[in-house]
Amino acid sequence: MRRLEDKVAIITGGAGGIGAATARRLVAEGAKVVIADINEDRAREVASEFGDRAIAIACQAEDTDSIKAMIDGAAEHFGRIDILHNNAALTSELQHQDTTATDIPFEIWDLTLDINLRSYLAGCKYAIPHMIKNGGGAIVNTASGSGMAGDLSRIAYGTSKGGIIAMTKYVATQHGRDGIRCNAISPGLIVTPAAEKIVPELINIISHHVLTKRLGRPEDIAALVAFLASEEAGYITGQNFCCDGGGLAHQPHTYDLFNFMQQALNK
Numbered sequence: 165m166r167r168l169e170d171k172v173a174i175i176t177g178g179a180g181g182i183g184a185a186t187a188r189r190l191v192a193e194g195a196k197v198v199i200a201d202i203n204e205d206r207a208r209e210v211a212s213e214f215g216d217r218a219i220a221i222a223c224q225a226e227d228t229d230s231i232k233a234m235i236d237g238a239a240e241h242f243g244r245i246d247i248l249h250n251n252a253a254l255t256s257e258l259q260h261q262d263t264t265a266t267d268i269p270f271e272i273w274d275l276t277l278d279i280n281l282r283s284y285l286a287g288c289k290y291a292i293p294h295m296i297k298n299g300g301g302a303i304v305n306t307a308s309g310s311g312m313a314g315d316l317s318r319i320a321y322g323t324s325k326g327g328i329i330a331m332t333k334y335v336a337t338q339h340g341r342d343g344i345r346c347n348a349i350s351p352g353l354i355v356t357p358a359a360e361k362i363v364p365e366l367i368n369i370i371s372h373h374v375l376t377k378r379l380g381r382p383e384d385i386a387a388l389v390a391f392l393a394s395e396e397a398g399y400i401t402g403q404n405f406c407c408d409g410g411g412l413a414h415q416p417h418t419y420d421l422f423n424f425m426q427q428a429l430n431k
């Protein structure tokens with residue numbers, strides 16, 4: 165399918181697992197892409213897969229000037245902006261200090277919200293005027309299931325992701341009549357190289373709590389981004405789509421209850 169012929173898309177965190185898979189999918193659908201990431205070397209490597217259909221631009225999500233420069237640079241290079249995939253998140257070692265309400269240092273709270281949430285606002289703030297010049301555009305924000313349900317750690321991460329879901333609805337509402345659609349995707353565990361490294365055991369644990377027979381792949385998110393960015397989703401805006409194997413679609417006790425009933429029947 166080539167639903168994005170000659171559309172220009174910016175992908176923040178474009179050098180990472182989900183971002184690179186999304187770049188591949190958008191290019192396969194006809195788009196030109198900007199790989200925006202703090203990891204400049206990896207961003208260049210990803211962009212080099214697509215020849216003149218892609219460029220890499222270094223950008224630090226916590227620095228709003230850097231986001232503005234990246235977006236203006238993208239518009240100057242390709243002449244327009246049609247799609248923004250806000251997708252970067254704090255992934256350095258510092259994320260391990262994102263713990264609980266009583267323990268988290270305020271600097272970690274601020275940094276997490278600056279990178280994960282304020283940068284998405286900055287992306288919208290600076291990309292929307294470029295999109296309006298061409299009649300509109302589509303924004304797809306990567307949120308997370310962590311923004312919809314609590315966890316024992318990562319309070320700042322979860323709060324930033326909940327904020328993204330709310331911000332998505334505000335941007336959709338405030339700029340709908342400008343031709344801007346804005347949607348969010350909330351992935352469950354997506355098995356990227358980075359996710360595999362963090363806690364290998366996590367993969368085993370999560371697989372007991374999804375309804376599907378397999379865990380998520382970066383390509384699952386990429387396919388949803390491509391759809392939401394395309395005119396096929398022209399009547400969809402302000403929504404948050406879970407792509408999580410049904411992880412949040414069932415009662416948390418479902419499998420414990422199932423096992424209990426199996427044991428009772430076997431007695």
Ligand SMILES: NC(=O)c1ccc[n+]([C@@H]2O[C@H](COP(=O)([O-])OP(=O)(O)OC[C@H]3O[C@@H](n4cnc5c(N)ncnc54)[C@H](O)[C@@H]3O)[C@@H](O)[C@H]2O)c1
Nearest residue numbers: 177179180181182202203224225251252253308351353354
């Ligand atoms: N993989 C999962 O299981 C999962 C689940 C839910 C949500 N998500 C979300 O998906 C998005 C992509 O995550 P991923 O799994 O591909 O992770 P990843 O670590 O593979 O990619 C993240 C990218 O963001 C970049 N980045 C980090 N800090 C940055 C900064 N300050 N400025 C600019 N770029 C920066 C990194 O260099 C990296 O390329 C994130 O928003 C993440 O929260 C991922």
